[in-house]
Amino acid sequence: MQEQPDAAFPSGLTARVELTVTDSDTAQALGSGDVPVLGTPRVLALAEAATVAATAVRMPSGMTTVGTRVELDHRAATVVGRTVAARATLVGVDGRRLRFEVTVTDGDETVAEGRVDRVLVDRQRFVARASGTA
Template sequence: MQEQPEPGLTPGLTARMELTVTDADTAQAVGSGDVPVLGTPRVLALAEAASVAATAASLPPGMTTVGIRIELDHRAATAVGRTVHAQARLAEVDGRRLLFEVRVTDGTETVADGRVERMLVDRRRFVERATRTA
């Protein structure tokens, strides 16, 4: 049985983020390879940031979202100095579970595409649980 979606969190919400690739964003710099091109971890972070931004203004008070699953195909290399754009679209809302379709482009081609799943949580309770000591 599907849970009821949160009011305001409806499919179709979008956001776009931009990144101009620097040396600090390369696979060499982030430890994901030995080539001086945009590293997959940075592509993933940009896609995730776009998904966060897509729902930020629509979240109920005291709530936030946390990432729970990411599927990303990194399809093309991007050189330092190029600019990439990540577009996220909220595709599905199933109670507290939010599914986004993401696409990263460099103006001429698709750099990456995939899906980001996030979960709606109470910010205060989530942080309290995470910072408890055993």
């Protein structure tokens, strides 16, 4: 019998990750714009990293989560050299589905906020299916 995700991941789990913005994190470098500020794809990657970190300690052996849905409002520009922090909070568990609220800040300013949904999967089976060997 598979471990119940609800027990492994109680609502309220949180994690925080930081990034000091470099030239390679900018919209120019990522191809998402032509300005030298933190690019939206990097903001999203940071938010997702926080969701992964929130579940890491309680992750059942052989399992992982994969992102399935994102809603993100990128509200403010962040220049190279600034440090941003992403915080993810698990706000809902429905079977294997995990819903997080995420906030990215630069000091006291909210840079981005939204939701990220992830699904708990068997790592080996997922990779086998993705590579066509299952």
